[in-house]
Amino acid sequence: MDQYLSERIKKLSESQTIAMARRSRELQAEGIDVISLSLGEPDLNAPEHVKEAAKKAIDEDWSHYPPVAGYPELRKAISDKFKRQNGLNYSPEQILVSTGAKQSLANVILSLVNPGDEVIILAPYWVSYLELVKLAGGKAKFVTAGIDTDFKSSAAELDEAINEDTKLIIFSSPSNPTGTYYTKSELEGFAKVIAKYPNVFAISDEIYEHINFSGKHESLAQFPEVYEQVITVNGVSKAYAMTGYRIGYIGAPLWITKACDKMQGQITSGANTIAQRASIEAVNTSEEWLSEMCSIFEKRRELVTDLFSNIEGFKTNMPGGAFYLFPEVSALFGHSFNGQEVNNSNDLCMFFMNECHVAMVPGEAFGAPGYVRMSYATSESNLKEAAKRIKIGVEKLLHH
Template identity: 65%
Template sequence: MSLSQRINNLSESQTIAMARKSRELKASGIDVISLSLGEPDFKTPGPVKEAAKRAIDEDFSYYTHVSGYLELRQAIAKKLKRDNNLDYTADHIVVSTGAKQSIANAILSLVDPGDEVIVPAPYWVSYIEIIKLAEGRPVIIPTGIEKDFKITAAQLEKAISPKTRLLIFSTPCNPTGSVYSKQELQAIADVVAKHKDVYIISDEIYEHINFIGHHECMAQFGFIKDRVVTVNGVSKGFAMTGWRVGYIAAHVDIAKACDKMQGQFTSATCSIAQKAAHAAM
């Protein structure tokens, strides 16, 4: 069968492939410790489940705004102020079917064919495939244990070229677990600030899986905030991986672009899952 070159160039998610192989081995009787999916070892909190049940009973079963219903986006904005001291309104928030879609929306909204996207390694494998889907060119920066698997300002400055459009990184990092300090984030922000056409996707989905102290956000630096897309969600911190609710906080123009992109793919995420996420906030 003849399929598009786009899909032929796209690799299967290796995370999902590893999880599938793990399940197959377990089903055959082999004892497997799976390190594939980022799955919490606790259950979705009771109040979150109760909120979903109420939403079903109250027939909250219709389309919402593509970016998520207003009260949920307002609750996310309050969470960002309460937990991270970030000032956003509902207009800056786009709720998606998981943080993976949030990242895809942002990349597809910001990257043109031929644009370079800087990604520190080790990295979450889907970053590269989504960049390729946008016809961007991944620029991989190796990191090592001697620097706690973190990108340095010097490495970033060296990697930036006239074609650079985006830096993607995560803190706490998937897969290394490294957590960036405020000083380390500021050093990165200082470099990006010198290059006015470069944006940052800051993947912070593991915010609550942090065992070394307070979580620091890239968007806390006002001089770079308008060029930062903060990605987060409820999957890891509230054991809601299967509920599929992620979100971005970004400049209104970026939020509108992501809303437009999402409107042509999935529209809003599940209304019941949105109510559950609201309870988690």
């Protein structure tokens, strides 16, 4: 019956991170102990006071339709957060709360991109950027960086990619899948380029801002010359281990926020009321919680980088943020074991899944074929065991 489906849905790819997670659940259902390094969420739970706020919201009957853009108290809390933590001036009217940062991104992309518009995506990129651009009928163009530059693209490369069809630029810092984050002076370089093209807009996805090991998080919108062109995307999912609450938000020029409000008003309306009330607490959470969480991930980053840099065929860097390691693994291609040929990262991840019972995500999903993404949002013992198994698997692949 697929012939009846729209061209739109036929062109859309299934999220490969979700596909990999499903595969590992299938193996687990067969009783196989699979270590998953494939999921993009903290393994911590939401802070207690946030959970209390959610329970209180139920008891206080926050059960009616909320305003499309979010409760005024939440928009105010987010506006204050932008000021306090990022030095950004977004009035509450410039904030729109959505069902996860994913919906925030969808709102912006669908509100700005016309069919045929070019959208520059800094690669390696988070999977959904490309699919959302496709959904809007836009043409994606990639500016790609590899491990040798710590996955950083330069302002000059960005400048070169922009032409008269360019409408939007999308990137995340810290990045999923690489963990790379851009410094203030690097972002200033981008800002200088973007300011030359007033008809070009930029989405700065800062959802991993609080998982940054090397310094202060910097926002693109801080540079006055691009403030009117930048949409800052953020949310509570990664910072407060609240992925299931589904609350994301944007700060943007008012006309963009209004367009997104209109879009969201026809698709989902306002985000879940209980999650919004809990998010007021989350956004106002003391920085102590954030720094504790960050130091947990930092410790694991050291561990995982150390473990995997000592495995043959894995070329690693030291990621500055988020909770991913994105090693270059092409030295493992062109080998086979037990009838399983490994010619690309997809094959390699399947080999690791079948032979080592470790789930990772192939770099292809992020526009980076010679790489794999490992999430270290899991326990230290899992990370050690995963590295042990992968080492044995690699040994089989290369030397048997």
